Amino acid sequence: MRRVVIIGGGAIGSAIAYFLNRDPQEEPFDVTVVERDFSYTQASSALSASSIRQQFSTAINIEMSLYGIEFFRGLGETLRVGDNVPDIGLVEPGYLYLASPDGADVLRENHALQKAHGVDVILMAPDALQARFPWMSAEGIALASLGLSGEGWYDGYSLLQAFRKKAISQGARYVQAQATGLQRNGRVVAGVELDIGNVLQADVVVNAAGAWAARVAGWAGIDLPVRGRRRMVFSFSCPDTLPGCPLVIDTSGIWLRPEGRRFICGFAPPQDRDRDDAPLEVDYRVFDDFIWPALARRVPAFEAIRMTGAWAGYYEMNLFDHNAILGLHPDCDNLFFANGFSGHGLQQCPAAGRGVAELIRYGEYRSLDLSPVSFARILENRPLLEKNVI
Ligand SMILES: Cc1cc2nc3c(=O)[nH]c(=O)nc-3n(C[C@H](O)[C@H](O)[C@H](O)COP(=O)(O)OP(=O)(O)OC[C@H]3O[C@@H](n4cnc5c(N)ncnc54)[C@H](O)[C@@H]3O)c2cc1C
Known part of the structure; x- marks a missing residue:
């Protein structure tokens, strides 16, 4: 089984953990989520205004949120674990x-x-x-x-917990620890160092560390403008x-x-x-x-x-253009980024989670093409400016 270590167990990391093993027909991944604070006291997902809109100025943000609302409407069934039917209290007053x-x-x-x-x-x-x-x-x-x-709007903390519980029911392990470094060998990251003393060996590493993501990127020598x-x-x-x-x-x-x-x-x-x-x-x-x-x-x-x-x-905040940064950096073959959502990440977590899981499994997007928010635009200095950042 390919070992995936996700750094950050907020809504984004937990959505990725869920989507990776959503389909029982597919070869499962061995998923570990490293989260330093199971109470989520500083996590954006727990401190969010938890709203969703399609009134964006870029096509990709509109499409991501259209999938977001579709997912939220069906979430009770999709993320149900046995008799436990999650309810995020979605209302749609516009x-x-x-x-x-x-x-x-x-x-x-x-x-x-x-x-x-x-x-x-x-x-x-x-x-x-x-x-x-x-x-x-x-x-x-x-x-x-x-x-x-x-x-x-809806309840962001319940959304995070719904993804987390579903991911765990599919076999994901949540480890309460702080990631403190990455072991990089040439073009790959081979392990994630933890403050509790051990190193998690990995075939794939995902940076889902929210506002702290630049530090994680820095351990691999990558400059992330978040x-x-x-x-x-x-x-x-x-x-x-x-x-x-x-x-x-x-x-x-x-x-x-x-x-x-x-x-x-x-x-x-x-x-x-x-x-x-x-x-x-x-x-x-x-x-x-x-x-x-x-x-x-x-x-x-x-x-x-x-x-x-x-x-x-x-x-x-993605200081470059206020939009998500998803996927690989060209310098590293197995470190995936899911960062920089700049205030619209909770509504985008279904689309980002599904997209990053597709990239990891298939090496390409199979549903919504999220390549407009890849690292390439930053390296080529082509900002995709979102005018409607609140
Ligand atoms: C006030 C406010 C209002 C918002 N309103 C909206 C809104 O209306 N709609 C919307 O869509 N979005 C909104 N957002 C944005 C949204 O909440 C975020 O985009 C989203 O929650 C990001 O999720 P995340 O999982 O990336 O980050 P987080 O929820 O912050 O999760 C990251 C996790 O990584 C962990 N972590 C970090 N570093 C390490 C490490 N080294 N080792 C282990 N764990 C680590 C942290 O403990 C944290 O739990 C708002 C945000 C705020 C703050």
Whole structure:
């Protein structure tokens, strides 16, 4: 049996572990997942806003998320283990992108691409927006784009656990340890060194180490342009309900969505304040100084909100072009990368997991061609820029 060692047991590593041995008719792999923290206290998959959309600006991201929603809808059966039917609580109220006059043309361009891929999305003028969501102010909005189906949110931690439990039921071993080095002999990585003292011999190694992936790549002498970028999420309560509230992306850059009886929101900090690997602490001043005033301008009922909590997690940001990096690096024959998802990795974990498993088994993609997000574009300096990074 070919031995596959996956470094990182988050949603991406666990999805790969599942897809590798999904088909009982195929020759099984001997799969070991090395995960240093079984509580996932810092893992992005557990700290995520766990939403899914097809409103992207690149074909590959649209296609990956179309597969994501198809997989999520059928996940209860697909990842069922005996009587245990996982439920990730998927709901599909849509994403609502709001554009100022400056952003309207980009929204139209993205809309044309999304429609060409069969995405269920409509453009709305401000009056239609106001009629559909009377609790929202349309001030400063020239155009809006609303996903009618296929977009929404779910529980990211349950998703990770569903993949993990299914992978284990198929024979994968999860080892609680920190990988500390790779043993590279020429063009292959022969083993993964662990902090618990042993070395796992491997025929194939997968880097699924999320925000910490550049360190793993560095052990093989490969430069991976992925860094942890802190993102904060604030939760708040509001006395009013907002009927039909989708995930709203405001012109200010702030996003918000319902979460049970409350709401959550967040934003991307300005580039000059977006440091690598900032500690996972919450800067509460941001909420009062910036987020709350912007929220209340868009939704007048948010004048009366109360912040109820907050957390911070890392986007595993691909600094080159904000998209996934999947597959082999040309310098090494058996070290596979599944990194750099830049804030959209949870919805992409079914497509990435299936794709990387196909590459390992067949040496090529058999379902969705993920070669647009291969290492080659980085080495050839051909960025595949995603404009819709939230
Ligand atoms: C605030 C926030 C909001 C987000 N919102 C969304 C969203 O709405 N939709 C969406 O699709 N995505 C979203 N994301 C992004 C998404 O959560 C990530 O892209 C995804 O979870 C990445 O999964 P992963 O398995 O690669 O990383 P992780 O979940 O971080 O898993 C990596 C694992 O590797 C382990 N590890 C690292 N190094 C080592 C080592 N040397 N040895 C052993 N183990 C190691 C870590 O402990 C960790 O558990 C969000 C992320 C954040 C932080």
